[in-house]
Structures are given as C-alpha cells and as structure tokens.
Amino acid sequence: MTAPYKRIATEEAFAPPEMVQAYFDLIDKDPHVDPGLKSAWGYFGRNPSPRALAIRERLQDLGARRIADMDAAGIDRQIIALTSPGTQIFNADVGRHMAVLANDQLAAAVARHPDRFTGLAAIAPQDPAHAAREIERGVNKLGFRGVIINSHTNDEYLDDAKFWPIFEAAEALGTPVYLHPNTPSRPMIAPFLARGLEMAIYGFQVETGFHALSLIVAGVFDRFPKLQLILGHLGEALPFWMYRIDHMHAASVGSGRYKNWIKLDKSPSETMRENFHITTSGMPWAPAIRFVQEVMGEDRVLYAMDYPYQYVPAEVTMSEQVPMSDATRVKFFQSNAEKLFKL
C-alpha cells in the first residue's frame, strides 16, 4: 500500500460515547425527537447487523483500532470531525457542553497521534457567539484545522444572518468550514422517511446541497469572500448543476422574481470554484471524480474515505486507479489537503 504520496482522508468521523448516550436518551425519552436522529441513530446505534455494529464501535474509537484500520487501508492521516448530527440536535446548553467535550477528546487523541490525526472543531451553532469562540479556541489552543457543521441545526440553516458570526470567525482565522450532511430537516423529511430515502442514498445529499446553495443565494460569500466551504460526496451534486444554477439564478434575478434575492458579486459557479473545496467521501468512482475535477479544477478536489461509515479498503484502490496524471494524483491524495488544512 505504499505510494509516492501520503494518503490523507479528509472526511472521517468520530463520536464521543457521552454523545451517543445522549442520542439514545433523546430517542427513548423525547416524544418530539427529531425523526432523522431516530432513523440514523436507531440504526447505527442499535441495529444488530455487522455493518451497524462495526460503525458504532469504530466511531467511538480514537486509538488503536482506528490506527489499525488506517494501516490496513493505507491511510496516512485522517482529518477527523464530530459525526452527524453532532451537537446540532440538542438545545443550546447541551450543544455547548457536547462541543467542548468533543473538542477536548479529539484534541487529546490528536496529541497522542500527531502524525496520524488532524482535528476539526465542533461547535454548537445554537449559540453563534459561543460557536465563534469555540472556533477560536479550537484553532488557536487545540490546533484544529477547520470547523465541522452537520447541516441544519434543529431545522435552521446557516443562511440566516444570526449564524454569521460563525463564518466571520472562520474567515478571520483562515480556517475552512466543512458542511457535512445530516438527515433532511423536519419540514422536508416526511416523504424521504416514508421510503427509506432519508439518509446517504438520497436525503443527505438533498439536505446538504440545499444548504450550500442557500448560502450562495443568501450572499454569504459576498459578505465573507475568503471563506472556504468544504462539501463531501463530490460536492453533493452541486458541481453537476453548475450550469443550470447559474442560468436560473441569472434569470430569476433578471426578472426580479424573488424580492429577497440579491445580485451577487460572482455567479454561483464562480463562487463554487473560488470558495468551495470538494471531497470524494463515499464516491470512489472514476467518472464522477473526473467530472468534478474538470469543472471545479484539480486543486479543489480532495480524497476522503468517509470512515467508518464507508470503511471499504478496496475503495482506496478504486480511488487510486482513477485516471489522472501523477502530479494530479499527488494533489488529490496529499497536497490539496496539506494546503487547505495547513498541515
């Protein structure tokens, strides 16, 4: 598994056992529990299948088992982030507590394995001011190299300006924000849930693509032009829609259709190419990787495994065999991540 580059996996997850227990408490005791949490953690947390069991055990390990898995799959370094839905399912009090707890646990693990682990800061967007301070603590005190946000926060999206202190802090610190999937928010999940389409088969990508597009339309990248947003799963299909999004955005702005839409400094596709980075998590598929490299540029596409949800060592080989030049492959596995995360 040696290669003329380091393999840096950039969307890798962990869960503090205390948070898993808190999810179970919500599922068991809160009659108004988020239906997405109930589906996701009812499965990952309690389904008796070997797949679910392996995922929940691996998520809670930041030591020997994770290192052994990385060795077996040829992964040199993981960029590790609090798993979905993170703190964002709790009220602000519990959310703050879980963010700090998760960051302290992750920082300790990174300190034990500095040559293998890099951390992203968890935050509780429920309290934007605290979240901004936790980003600063994460970057300046704990050595983290970015921020993880697991899409909606109790059904709210970051296009609401009340959340923008989070983007302000990330931009000021020059650290990227990873917008990771969650199940669709309550006001859109019902049809997905009725069909088993609420998670990674379709709902995750709808929710997260929607969220990222809403940030563009709301002018987040006019307000924070240096902000870098990371999307997994090859960009949640937004690269596929680039042409149509540009066309329809221009047409609607041109005809004054939506009063709350503003004319943006850049087209949506320009924003994607200047403010987005894309990882391959769970999509080790040559046609799609090459397509996204073509439309986003090879400097903005990074390898990710999606450990432990998609711990499939054969997919590392698949990713390695995607046709690209040797120089591009070094960017893909190593140097794009080194640059983005300041490794």
Added chain:
Amino acid sequence: MTAPYKRIATEEAFAPPEMVQAYFDLIDKDPHVDPGLKSAWGYFGRNPSPRALAIRERLQDLGARRIADMDAAGIDRQIIALTSPGTQIFNADVGRHMAVLANDQLAAAVARHPDRFTGLAAIAPQDPAHAAREIERGVNKLGFRGVIINSHTNDEYLDDAKFWPIFEAAEALGTPVYLHPNTPSRPMIAPFLARGLEMAIYGFQVETGFHALSLIVAGVFDRFPKLQLILGHLGEALPFWMYRIDHMHAASVGSGRYKNWIKLDKSPSETMRENFHITTSGMPWAPAIRFVQEVMGEDRVLYAMDYPYQYVPAEVTMSEQVPMSDATRVKFFQSNAEKLFKL
C-alpha cells in the same frame, strides 16, 4: 443551421389556455392552493418581465409562432407534452377533463404539422383506470408516442401501487413515460419556498430525482421490466449518484434496515441503464453531457431544449459543440429519439 442530422428536441412544453385559466382560478379562489403552483404560475402566468411574458405566450401556441421559433433555432421536430404541473393539481374530475382536452388540442396540432410535431399523452393519475385508458387512446387513436407525468399528483407519488395500472398500460403499449419535474410536494416544499429554491434552480431536480429513485426502490422495474422512463435535465442528477445509490441500497438491504425494502432483480444502476432514457433539457453543458453519456451509454442520452422555458438558440449551438464522434452526435440529436418514440 443545417446539419447532417435532424435536431429532435424531446422535452418541449405546451399549455391549453383553458388550463392556464384554471390555474389562475385555483390561485385566486382556493385558499388551500398548492404553494408550488402559486409560485410557478404566479410567475409564469403573471410576472410582467419579458422572460415570463414570452414563456406564457409561447406555451399556449401550437402554431405559427412555435414553428417560427423552431426554424430560428434549427429544431426539426419537437416532442411536445403538457406543461407542469399539468392535470395533476386538480381533483380527479377536472384532471380527467383537462387530460382529454389537452390531448385533443395537441393531436389536432400534430395533425396540422406532422412533419414538425410529435405528441405525448397527458393523463390524470388521480384516476389510474382512466389514465390507463387515456394512454391507450393517445397511442392507438391520437398517434402519441409516450406519456407525460409531471412528478407528484397532489403530493402522491407513483411508487404507490394504486398508480401501477399506468405503468402496466405504458409497458403493454411499448410507449415510454416521461417523468417531468414539478415543484416539491407540500410535505417537503417549505424550506425551498422560503428561499426561492423551489423551481428549476434546485427544487425541481430534488423532487423529480426523489420520485424516480422511489420507483426503483419500490420495485416498479421488477414488476414492469420493459418499462422505459425518461428523465430530463440530464437525469435529475441520478446518474451522478449511481455509485452511491448502489452502495447504500445494497448496504441497507444487506442489513435488513428497511422492512418495506425488497431485494431487487437488478441494482439501481443496472435499472437506470436498462430502463431510463435521459434528455439534456436546459443542460447544454459539455462536461455534464459527456459524463452522462459515459455512465448511461450513448444510446440513452437525447437532446432536448426545454422550450419555451429555456428558448435560447445559442444553447443549440452549445449542444452541437459538445465533443463527441459524428456517429454519436447523430444518435444524440436524432436516432435515439427516433428509436425511443418510434418516429
């Protein structure tokens, strides 16, 4: 604009004036009107911008203006279908009436311009038995070459087996079903609507990709293995998700996650490659067209303009300049459509 092939545009829309008026009646008089209809037809029907005005006029023309537009853009033939949301916003009584009315108007226009127009049959899925009969009338009496369905029918999806007489009739007659976008159904539209993302910038593709995937998961193509489904907009991104859909479907079936999921005869991607045709409507963009040709096969990707919503003659030239062999270009503009629609 002459070329060594005919340009057949395969997702082109019309609206009977009576149906437009009925939409206005719903918007003005029904306090429970579908919010997607209100958004779409509030804009297309009444927005004073040149874009909306041109769309509503062209939609209602099946004569000289349409022919002149086709000539100006170099389109030899349009495959014409009742525009979204068609009959599917009405109760069953009005739906049946509108389907028959639309089919009679379209058949008359095709009879006047048989060398330029081909029709698809409108139906009212609200009454599946009537819909099946109208498909038969459309194909056998009116000379139509397929069926148009504009996604959800008053928030219901065709994965419900009560609708399957529609697929049974289409399969028996060997005629394809075009699953065209609509705004998202009520139980998912709210977050889209709040941000102006409910239409072709994002909501259409979420709604329609969701609908098509739900048909696969429900086993529609096990039950009707010869059925051909057509998706526009380069497949509503389902081709982009092929690998992930296969992976997650197999993982969930393997771990017994959803009790109502069945093991399918074919993987979702095999179903897409054997039971789907894809048109380019509104996506005249070389990287995405080439990607979809690569993963679906060049025999299953067809040119479409999306007239009159995206009547942009320069996009015909863009489509023509997409790198492909001369033989593939003939398939793309002409012979794939001739074969699918039995022209």
